[in-house]
Amino acid sequence: MRRFSRFPGLLLLLAALFACGPASHAQSPGNSASPSDACLAFKRGLSLGAPLSGIKAKLQAGKTLTIVALGSSSTTGFGTFGSGGAFPDVMKKELLRLRPSARIELINSGRIMDNIPGNIARLDSDVLHYKPDLVVWQLGSNDAVWRGIADNVKETLTDAVKRLKAANADVVLVDLQYAPVVLVASRHVRMEKIIADVAREQNVGHFPRFLLMKRATEAGVKGLVWWDGLHNSAEGHKCVGVALAQMIDAAAR
DSSP, rough: OOOGGGGGGHHHHHHHHHHHOOOOOOTTOOOOOOOHHHHHGGGGGGOOOSSSHHHHHHHTTTTTEEEEESSSSHHHHHTTTTTSHHHHHHHHHHHHHOOOOOOEEEEEEEEEEOOOOHHHHIIIIIGGOOOSSEEEEOOSSHHIIOOOTTHHHHHHHHHHHHHHHHOOOOOEEEEOOOOHHHHHHHHHHHHHHHHHHHHHHTTEEEEEEHHHHHHHHTTTHHHOOTTTSSSSSSHHHHHHHHHHHHHHHHOOO
């Protein structure tokens, strides 16, 4: 056991998988709906909690909407095997379905294993460089699970959101996934609160990925999490992407 002590992340992953059992890739018996469709039923009553006035004006004017998706492996679509099924791609597709006349340019600035300090270090090169109208920022999972939460993370996150707003970008913060490995460490509770508090205080959007997946999972929807017990499966990405697009559309009406 001593040789494994050098890899606390591995121990955390193994503990989660053994405690929670293997991730299922099928929907509950007797339910013909796909996991993503079943999951979407649980977005009722959820919203971003803030208007997206900037992109509303752009959409009304018929101008091209530039969206930058910033984040870690969830943003890259890890686990979807390059199928174009990452949640930002699903989001774009659904937005175009909802707004057929819209013109949307999506830049995926996800980076595997990145955390909040890493995201912030890339703001100029990977986000602001593109002059985004909307920044969809998926954050917090690697901080809560692997890297630890910095003492000043709320302050640095707040400053980063202010920078994005000063650049005339609407912002949506996407919180943690509800998954066995995320739930092992209690840090996820603090991280969820920090994200919610910053979104509320800065009056930016907050996409409640954690709550949506929690509702669905506790109601028996299976197959939203990949076999590793951490990442969203392709069905999980589809649920998140469609729900996110629908909430963005509603906030920009």
